[in-house]
Amino acid sequence: MDGNSKDDALKALAARRWRVAGALTVAMLVAYLGFILLVAFNRPLMGLQFVPGLSIGIVLGALTILLAWVLTGVYMLWANRKYDPALDELRR
Amino acid sequence: MNPTNAGTRIGQPNLTAIVFFLLFVSITLAITYWAARKTKTTSEFFAAGGGISAAQNGFALAGDFMSAASFLGIAGLVATSGFDGLIYSVGWLVGWPVVTFLIAEPLRNLGKYTFADVVAYRLRQTPVRLSAAVGTLTVVVFYLIAQMVGTGNLIRLLFGLSYETAVVIVGAVMILYVLFGGMIATTWVQIVKAVLLLGGATALAGAVLYQFGFSPTALFSEAVSRYGPEALAPGKLVSNPLETVSLGVALMFGTAGLPHILMRFYTVPDAKAARTSVFYATGLIGFFYLVTFILGFGASVLVGRQAIIGVDKGGNMAAPMLAEVVGGTGFLGFISAVSFATILAVVAGLTLSGAAALSHDLWSSVVRKGHAPEAEQLKVARISSLLLGVLAIILGVVFKNQNVAFMVGLAFAIAASANFPALLLSMLWRGFTTRGAVASMLTGSLSAVLLIFLSPTVQVELLGHASAPFPLKNPGLVTIPLSFLVGWVVSLLAPEAEASRRFAEVEHRMHVGAGVPPKGAAPPDVAGPVAPGIPEAPQEI
Numbered sequence: 001m002d003g004n005s006k007d008d009a010l011k012a013l014a015a016r017r018w019r020v021a022g023a024l025t026v027a028m029l030v031a032y033l034g035f036i037l038l039v040a041f042n043r044p045l046m047g048l049q050f051v052p053g054l055s056i057g058i059v060l061g062a063l064t065i066l067l068a069w070v071l072t073g074v075y076m077l078w079a080n081r082k083y084d085p086a087l088d089e090l091r092r
Numbered sequence: 093m094n095p096t097n098a099g100t101r102i103g104q105p106n107l108t109a110i111v112f113f114l115l116f117v118s119i120t121l122a123i124t125y126w127a128a129r130k131t132k133t134t135s136e137f138f139a140a141g142g143g144i145s146a147a148q149n150g151f152a153l154a155g156d157f158m159s160a161a162s163f164l165g166i167a168g169l170v171a172t173s174g175f176d177g178l179i180y181s182v183g184w185l186v187g188w189p190v191v192t193f194l195i196a197e198p199l200r201n202l203g204k205y206t207f208a209d210v211v212a213y214r215l216r217q218t219p220v221r222l223s224a225a226v227g228t229l230t231v232v233v234f235y236l237i238a239q240m241v242g243t244g245n246l247i248r249l250l251f252g253l254s255y256e257t258a259v260v261i262v263g264a265v266m267i268l269y270v271l272f273g274g275m276i277a278t279t280w281v282q283i284v285k286a287v288l289l290l291g292g293a294t295a296l297a298g299a300v301l302y303q304f305g306f307s308p309t310a311l312f313s314e315a316v317s318r319y320g321p322e323a324l325a326p327g328k329l330v331s332n333p334l335e336t337v338s339l340g341v342a343l344m345f346g347t348a349g350l351p352h353i354l355m356r357f358y359t360v361p362d363a364k365a366a367r368t369s370v371f372y373a374t375g376l377i378g379f380f381y382l383v384t385f386i387l388g389f390g391a392s393v394l395v396g397r398q399a400i401i402g403v404d405k406g407g408n409m410a411a412p413m414l415a416e417v418v419g420g421t422g423f424l425g426f427i428s429a430v431s432f433a434t435i436l437a438v439v440a441g442l443t444l445s446g447a448a449a450l451s452h453d454l455w456s457s458v459v460r461k462g463h464a465p466e467a468e469q470l471k472v473a474r475i476s477s478l479l480l481g482v483l484a485i486i487l488g489v490v491f492k493n494q495n496v497a498f499m500v501g502l503a504f505a506i507a508a509s510a511n512f513p514a515l516l517l518s519m520l521w522r523g524f525t526t527r528g529a530v531a532s533m534l535t536g537s538l539s540a541v542l543l544i545f546l547s548p549t550v551q552v553e554l555l556g557h558a559s560a561p562f563p564l565k566n567p568g569l570v571t572i573p574l575s576f577l578v579g580w581v582v583s584l585l586a587p588e589a590e591a592s593r594r595f596a597e598v599e600h601r602m603h604v605g606a607g608v609p610p611k612g613a614a615p616p617d618v619a620g621p622v623a624p625g626i627p628e629a630p631q632e633i
Binding site for chain 1: 175178179181182183185186188189190192193194197308309310311312313314315316321322324325326333334336337340344364367368370371374375378381382520599600602603604
């Protein structure tokens with residue numbers, strides 16, 4: 001009995017990892033393509049300074065870099081806290 | 093090119109630069125000597141025996157990625173055209189999360205030394221490894237040319253040495269690192285270099301911000317009052333919107349296909365360390381790019397665009413000139429030495445990944461069908477490193493005075509189109525076949541090379557024609573989807589039963605790995621057994 005149910009549980013866990021990884025990838029893609037499309041198609045907006053010396057473009061660019069790091073951190077925390085223990089459980 | 097009138101000592105021999113550079117070379121050669129005594133197996137040569145920690149690998153990844161092009165190039169671009177530099181910083185960084193989410197762990201669990209291990213895992217070894225090697229070597233060679241040509245020109249400006257001397261020094265020292273110390277030495281060279289580069293750039297940015305009360309907006313405002321509000325808005329770089337998107341896509345997915353980056357995931361003990369190391373690397377590189385942005389604006393305000401362009405039309409001297417203005421000749425020397433060291437380290441990483449493709453993918457797997465003894469593999473790896481090092485020197489001299497920008501673009505576009513789609517499809521899609529993989533990788537490499545040849549960069553800027561048959565400078569927007577499409581269609585045309593049956597094994601191993609070693613045990617023999625591929629007997633997992 002345990003052979004098959006273990007296999008199924010592993011498959012479910014693997015599918016969950018791909019779902020999380022996929023969702024985070026899409027989040028990164030949307031943010032980045034959003035930034036690139038704004039740069040490409042709305043130059044005046046990106047050049048708008050809402051504080052003297054700080055344009056929307058610069059803030060969005062810096063935020064995209066920050067977001068990339070935060071998303072990587074979110075994935076790492078999820079994988080370390082949820083995925084790895086579940087995997088260890090199944091490995092036994 | 094010796095602007096004594098500009099009040100800078102750039103282009104004249106600089107004692108501080110030479111002392112710092114000699115110090116860097118002595119320390120890293122001492123590391124190589126230490127590493128050489130530990131490098132006795134192919135696993136140690138290609139993957140440092142899998143014994144590098146996540147934090148160490150994070151610094152090494154960052155070191156491999158932060159080339160002189162991104163340090164001096166982005167600072168120069170920001171100094172001369174303002175905001176546009178940020179487009180590159182962002183594009184180069186956002187590839188890393190994709191690497192973390194989709195590539196790092198499966199790669200670590202499935203492969204041994206190269207990304208071809210993963211693609212070839214359930215497919216036929218010979219054709220897959222041959223085409224993967226074509227893609228890898230093309231990327232490595234173009235990236236090497238760009239770095240070597242960049243080196244020659246930079247060093248002429250920074251140290252006052254001749255172009256050829258600089259290329260030979262870089263080539264020779266790099267050969268020593270790789271030949272004797274393998275991945276262990278190369279990793280430590282990267283770590284030392286990453287710390288120096290991050291420290292130097294941060295100190296320089298601190299010195300700039302000190303003059304503006306540590307307020308970046310005060311610095312940006314000063315740039316606006318000097319060069320107008322255009323400095324903070326997208327400029328001439330984005331005259332063609334599709335061009336911007338294409339460049340962005342190639343930068344993003346190129347990272348996930350760079351052979352010397354992918355190879356780093358085999359130096360850590362397990363998937364968890366692989367994942368954690370990319371988190372460190374992403375933070376370090378992101379921080380570095382933001383700092384570079386401050387340096388660029390700092391240079392445009394404190395040095396002035398005219399003076400920067402007066403020394404080098406490309407603006408590449410912006411950061412060193414800034415160092416001279418805020419910290420004198422000594423600081424200029426330090427930053428110059430760090431730039432030289434940076435090129436040296438990146439070239440070493442590239443050469444090692446090229447040697448892995450030649451020795452592990454072509455010699456051991458294709459020529460000897462996996463029956464080469466350990467000593468022979470190591471010998472072939474060392475010969476390959478030597479050949480690639482000599483080739484890098486020759487190409488560096490031959491391509492002197494060439495425009496290197498298109499070579500870097502080419503390297504990223506090929507990495508994104510040839511390697512990334514095949515890698516992703518082999519991990520995610522049961523129906524992927526040997527023919528599909530070969531078609532995808534070859535289509536990716538060839539279409540990227542062809543379209544770059546037909547692009548305005550080559551046709552208009554290099555050959556002087558009035559117009560180019562292909563409108564975009566970077567072909568990523570066309571070639572990446574094309575490579576996916578070809579891989580998909582060709583696989584559908586002729587299904588491969590064995591490859592599809594063995595997908596379950598790939599799935600299992602991709603997530604579970606080859607087993608986790610007990611705590612405190614010696615590092616495992618990297619990913620355990622070699623990825624077997626179809627011709628060999630199926631193996632137990």
